[in-house]
Amino acid sequence: MQKYLLIICGPTAVGKTALSVQLAKHYSTEVISADSRQLYKEMSIGTAKPTVQEMEAVPHHFIDCISVRQNYTAGDYEKEVIKKLDELFTIHDIVVMCGGTGLYIDAVCKGFDEGIESNAEIKQQITEQYNSLGLEWLQNEVKERDIDFYNKADIHNPQRLMRALEVCLVTGKPYSSLRKNSMAERNFNAIKIFINEDREVLYEKINHRVDAMMQHDLLKEAESLYAYKNLNALNTVGYKELFDYFDNKTSLDKAVDLIKQHTRNYAKRQVTWFKNDEDCTTFGPNDIEKIKAFVEIVLQHS
Numbered sequence: 590m591q592k593y594l595l596i597i598c599g600p601t602a603v604g605k606t607a608l609s610v611q612l613a614k615h616y617s618t619e620v621i622s623a624d625s626r627q628l629y630k631e632m633s634i635g636t637a638k639p640t641v642q643e644m645e646a647v648p649h650h651f652i653d654c655i656s657v658r659q660n661y662t663a664g665d666y667e668k669e670v671i672k673k674l675d676e677l678f679t680i681h682d683i684v685v686m687c688g689g690t691g692l693y694i695d696a697v698c699k700g701f702d703e704g705i706e707s708n709a710e711i712k713q714q715i716t717e718q719y720n721s722l723g724l725e726w727l728q729n730e731v732k733e734r735d736i737d738f739y740n741k742a743d744i745h746n747p748q749r750l751m752r753a754l755e756v757c758l759v760t761g762k763p764y765s766s767l768r769k770n771s772m773a774e775r776n777f778n779a780i781k782i783f784i785n786e787d788r789e790v791l792y793e794k795i796n797h798r799v800d801a802m803m804q805h806d807l808l809k810e811a812e813s814l815y816a817y818k819n820l821n822a823l824n825t826v827g828y829k830e831l832f833d834y835f836d837n838k839t840s841l842d843k844a845v846d847l848i849k850q851h852t853r854n855y856a857k858r859q860v861t862w863f864k865n866d867e868d869c870t871t872f873g874p875n876d877i878e879k880i881k882a883f884v885e886i887v888l889q890h891s
Contacts, residue, residue: 590682591682591777591778591891592678592681592682592683592684592776592777592778593682593683593684593777593778593779593780593884593887593888593891594674594683594684594685594686594697594698594777594778594779594780595612595616595683595684595685595686595780595782595884596623596685596686596687596694596698596779596780596781596782597609597612597685597686597687597688597782597784598623598686598687598688598689598691598694598781598782598783598784598863598869599689599783599784599785599859599860599863600689600785600791600855600856600857600859600860600863601637601689601795601852601855601856601859602637602791602794602795602798602852602856603784603785603786603791603794603856603874604784604794604874604875605687605688605689605784605874606637606639606643606687607643607874608687608784608874608877608880609685609686609687610639610643610646610647611877612685612877612880612881613646613647613685614646614647615881616681616683616685617681618647618677618681618683618684618685619647619648619649619650619677619681619684619685620647620648620649620650620684620685620686620687621649621650621651621670621673621674621677621684621685621686621687622649622650622651622652622686622687622688623651623686623687623688623689623690623693623694623697624636624652624687624688624689624690624693625663625666625690625692625693626822626825627651627652627653627688628651628652628653628654628655628661628666629653629655629656629657629822630653630654630655630656630657631656631657631813631814631817632657632810632814632822632823632825632828633653633810634802634805634806634807634810635802635807635810635811635825635827635828636825636827637798637802638652638653639652650673651666651669651670651673657814657817657820657822657823658817658820660821661822663692663693663696664696666693666696666697667693667696667697667700670696670697671697671775674697674777675776678776678777683884684777689859691746691859691862691863691866692748692749694781698772698775698779698781698868699772699773700772700773708755708758708759711755711758711759712751712755712821715727715751715754715755715758716751716824719747719751724745724747724750727747727750727751727754728744728750730754731744731750731753731754731757731764734754734757734758734763734764735753735757735763735764735765737763737765738753738763738764738765741765743858743861743862743865745857745858745861746858746861746862747858752764778891779868780884780887781866781868781869781870782869782870782872782880782883783863783864783866783869783870783871783872784871784872784873784874785860785863785864785871785872785873786873786874791856792853792856795849795852795853795856796849798852799827799845799848799849799852800845802827803845807827807831808831808841811827811828811831811832811835812831812835814828815832815835818832826848826851826852826855827848827852830844830845830847830848830851831844831848870883
């Protein structure tokens with residue numbers, strides 16, 4: 590029988606985790622996280638990791654597996670997930686993947702060309718300029734150096750744009766001229782389920798989640814990570830705003846408001862990413878029976 594990677598993707602706080610656990614239980618399988626921050630052992634509250642009960646209900650992989658002190662790329666993730674999938678597909682016909690990091694999902698489904706080594710100094714300069722000058726500055730910099738990539742990319746995804754600009758500056762060549770032109774071969778088929786709902790409902794969920802994080806000691810967790818604030822892993826919504834509070838750059842109330850705002854902005858970029866993926870089929874977070882029926886149709890016609 591063919592092997593299938595059932596991908597539950599979508600914006601933060603939409604309800605992917607609970608849905609993926611239900612589906613994994615239904616198919617008697619396991620879950621691979623596709624969240625670039627849940628990988629880190631030290632970051633739990635601010636990354637909304639699955640609960641202990643959810644982790645006990647079905648086996649989860651790629652959660653709590655590296656330290657914030659480690660350098661970890663989408664290329665690393667691709668290699669390790671493909672190796673894990675080879676192992677899991679010997680005992681399961683379907684494996685569930687759950688997360689909102691589109692770059693990681695693409696790396697697993699299509700392959701990721703690391704090609705150019707990351708330059709820490711240039712990357713830091715770009716990050717600082719982006720934080721200071723904003724998305725429009727970043728878009729214009731990429732547009733000037735690589736119009737082909739600019740016309741095809743999700744220009745509202747700053748991580749992709751910053752990586753493209755970094756490669757342009759390191760190599761002196763357009764990023765698009767150095768990327769893979771063909772997809773990597775995979776021994777599985779991907780079924781991409783994009784979970785989404787009305788923006789107002791999603792934003793309310795985000796606001797509520799941030800309040801709950803603060804009640805569950807996010808401030809204390811951020812304080813324990815303050816010494817690592819300059820590491821790439823900690824350049825993350827929910828932590829960097831609290832670091833500014835520790836540095837007396839803002840009040841605590843303002844920092845919390847900014848976490849909510851920046852999380853909403855991030856969710857908007859995630860929605861744009863997955864909406865632009867032609868392989869995604871959209872469902873609501875409560876549509877588990879519809880999703881099961883859709884998957885059965887795919888399996889029957891394969």
